Amino acid sequence: MASSCATMAQPKTISSINLLFMYVLLICLGGRIATMAAATGDYENGNEHVGVCYGLLGNNLPSPPEAIQLIRSKGIRKVRLYDPDAGVLNALRNTGIQVNVGVSNDDLKRLAEDLDFAKDWVQRHILAYLPEVDFRYITVGNEVFGTTAEVHAQYVGPAMGHVYDAISSAGLQGKIMVTTAVHMAVMGTSYPPSAGSFSDRAAPFMRPVVKFLVDTGAPLMLNVYPYFTYKGMRQNLPYALFTANSDVVYDGQLRYRNLFDAMVDSVYSALERYGAGQVRIVVSESGWPSGGENDGFSTIENARTYNQNLVRHVAQGTPKRPGTPIETYIFALFNENQKTPQGTENHFGLFYPNMVPVYPIDFS
Structure with a gap:
């Protein structure tokens, strides 16, 4: 120079x-x-709408400070944690990364029944790290309905209420939002997207959750996996990978070229049927595995294609919400060798445990 x-x-x-x-x-x-x-890396130029899910189900993962530095170096500004791990939260201090921290499904019953326990949980896992950690959401339970965790489903609504009360007691209501993460198992109808509705079986679970979100202004966390839908149907891979070059689904005035949008909009339709069209959806998980099965589509190339297109797409919104960016968390940061069942679940990572990329991806 x-x-x-x-x-x-x-x-x-x-x-x-x-x-x-x-x-x-x-x-x-x-x-x-x-x-x-x-x-300084591309942190300041990162995609403000895209985060990453940072799981810890591996016995060969890098230390939390190393993992958080990797996240920062790639321009990722948001991270979802499934548990309030002290090592990870300490590594997040003063990084400016926005944090979506989870409540374990195993804690739901006690949180629902004991307000003092909820206040203690918030004190130990939230207040102890303020203001150095930028908490945005507390996600009370993950995929409780429609999984083996459904025994806890009755506790989700009351647990959310107690966590919210504890947050409010600390003067943090409106600054940290309380929500829960669901997946498409809550849906009774999802096609076409305009016909989307929650199932009758899910109604006792979803109605109090949705009312809580309306009352507090919090978003619904939704785990969205076109991969699993494609795996079940084996039809139109380009539609699942964001690579279709023409409209695939015609739904009244709405047109869909990718399955991701169709899935999200079906849930927006279900919320509207509950009178909750104002509730925003945050995609708390989405991704594609790079291996684990010899099926021809769980491949590195398809994983790269899906996740790269996802990063580029979410700023556009969906046909029902055009121009409204979709806050989205890619699953997952690392391949985790202790996730079960063994197979594709161990191959959703963007990085190997040694922090080498599984495939190149641009987060900007």
Whole structure:
């Protein structure tokens, strides 16, 4: 940079010297600023709508400080945690990363029945890290309905209420939102998207959850996996991977070229049927496995295609909510060798445990 500045043509007058000096100084400062920005990585240029799910079900994962530094270096500004792990929360101090922290399904019953326990949970896992950790959401339970965790489903609504009360007691209502994460098992109808509705069996679970979200202004966390839908139907892989080059689904005035949008919009339709169209959806998980089964579509190339297109797409919104970006968390940061059942569940990571990328992806 200095040599390029030194080779500028020599000025011929005093006034031109001053003008040229200012011009050269601006050029050099601009180059210096660009160099400094490059040196800090692409964190400031990251996609503000995209985060990553950071799970810990592996016995060979890097330390939390190493993992958080990796997240920052890739320009990722949001992270979802499934448990309030102290090592991870300490590593997140003063990073500026927005945190979506989970409540274990095993804690739901006690949180629902004991407000003092909820206040203690908030004190130990939230207040103890403020203001250095930027908490945005507390996700009370993950995929409780429609899984083996459904024995806890009756406790989700009351647990959310007690956690919210504890947050409010600390004066943090509106700053940290309380929600829960569901998946498509709550749906009775999802096709076409405009016909989306929650199932009758899910209604006792979903109605109090949705009412709580309406009352508090919090979003619904939704785990969205076109991969599993495609796996079940084996039809139209481009539609699942965001690579269809023409409309696939015609739903009244709405047109769909990708399955992700159709799934999200079906849940928006279900919320509207509950009179809760104002509730925002945050996609708390979405991804595609890079291996684990010899099925021809759980591949590195398909995983890269899906996740790269997902990063690029979410800022556009969906046909029902055009122009409204979808806050989305990619599942997952690492391949986790202790996830069960063994197979594709161990191959959703963007990175191997040694922090080498499974495939290249641009988060900007």
